[in-house]
Amino acid sequence: MESIKDVIRKISGGKSPLEQSEKMLKELLEDKDVLEFLKRKEGQGITRSDLLKNVPKLYQFVNERHHCRECPGLKNCPNMMQGFRPDLVNDKESLNLTFSPCPLKEAEDMKQKQKGLIKSFYVPKEILTADFQSFIPDIKRKDSILAAGEFIKGYLDSPTDVKGLYLYGEFGVGKTYLAGAIVNELAKRKGISSMLVYTPDFFREMRQSIQDGTVDEKLETVKKVPVLVLDDIGAETMTPWIRDDILGSILQYRMMESLPTIYTSNKDFDDLEAHLSYSDKSGEETLKAKRIMERIRYYTTFVQMEGDNRRGS
Template identity: 30%
Template sequence: MEKFNYKVDMSDELKKEKENLCRYLLNEPSVQEFLQIFELPEMFVYENTYLLKDYVKRKKKCDVCVGLEYCQQEVKGHLLSLKPAGIDVEKVLVPCRYKTSFENAIAHKTYFTLNDMSEQQMQYRLEDIDLDIENDNYVLIYQALFKDIFSKSQDPKDAKGFFLCGEPGVGKTYLACCYINEVARTGKYCAFVHVPTLIANLKSIMYDNVAFRKTIHSLKNANVLVLDDIGGESASTWTRDDILLPLLNDRMEKNKKTLFTSNCNFEEIEEFYRLKSRAINDAVGAKRLVERMKALADEKVLKGINRRTKNNPNY
């Protein structure tokens, strides 16, 4: 390569440094590819030396990246793209393949009116579950959930939801996430709420009438609602009679599908909502609530090991 004809005063040291950098960049495959795509002369490298240096540096990080969680770019999941624009160069940050894949995996998030799932949980899918390592009980519940989503023969008004109960860690929430993600991908508006978190949030906004009513409205009108870990909240008459009972009653009357997860079965959760009281009104209040749960969902007891301690791939 011939020496460049520098148009600005530079020290010999800087000239040598820049010339060496230009030689390095011209030997870089990514720079050669860039020059070929846009049919640019080698002088372009001299005119944009440090910009191309940054471009190569960032691209090398992407070349060795193995996943979005390991991204080393300044803007996570984005790489620098260059495009000549007259005498200037346009710099654009574009999503990398991992970022694009991630965004595609959670594109259904637009169908959630309320969502307490993490980004990882939003990527759970029924098709990713390896049924070969599961027991018969798990497989039967999986099949019931799958059929509920994809069967075209059922009447939506007659189809009940599910009350997934069982010991902590057996995979109830995982299945609920898979289920609601698949439903959202069909274009139905959904809501997924962790009940203890929901109750805490409602308490914090109970004097904000607009926010409170908006939350309740979303819960009542979602096509499909998941109430995760019901019975895990601090029970009170306010929670039971002013929040859950009107919500479930409204969804029952509108034939809105509801899925619950709980560490308690129907009998145990009725006892939970008695509030450890022998008062008649507490017993009746608990029974009224659970009767609506039974009207909305069929009890499915999930059995198995605690997946949180066994490093199970289906968790």
């Protein structure tokens, strides 16, 4: 933006500073935004002398408001404070400028905030931007999309009463993408934070974290997030420690605190229970597996997803 000093220098033509300011003020008083401000503040004691003393502020106000009307986009915004538009205020009989973010700036800030709300462990980047608009709806996916909508509505109405979701289906039908669309919608509507965890890699990392002593820190983060997505549960290599001390601890805490969990899996409830009951070291431990499954069965809505493979052949 051209500075007020440069503008005055160009138009001065040897005139005195007062004459220069008078000339500029005459032009500024033709601006509709300035006229609207003076009309609103009529009777508040704003004199011509006050306006003359504040020609630089009036100039910045008019110039930057013009930029906003001819907006070149947020990245190319020429205003001194990029993405902010000025307003005139009469503060204690003195003219001042205040600045507020424009709609484009607000949208960008919300987008960045939204990104910050959604954490992930080993989840593809495309899932972090998933939304219902780009989800390909068809008759086969109708029920799962409706179930996702019901979960969002239920969470927004009463987050401690809503059940989680168990999204079951074949490889590539869009389970993870739908889970991503759900958490993005919650972030967009109410600023709700969430975490998406690709379960096999997360459990592998937890085993490795024993060496550096970060197991408890990572476990606490996953346990306490408002909305948790455990992606591809059942695809991990199961051990008693993972089942009882990691998964069991996460689900017990979330059950006690009424925090909903969304699962995606290629296994239905019975197959997942069989998977949880067996490990190479301990053989079958059906009671412990049933204890985990109780926390999944009774605190989720089972949703079978069908449809063509979204990832292509």
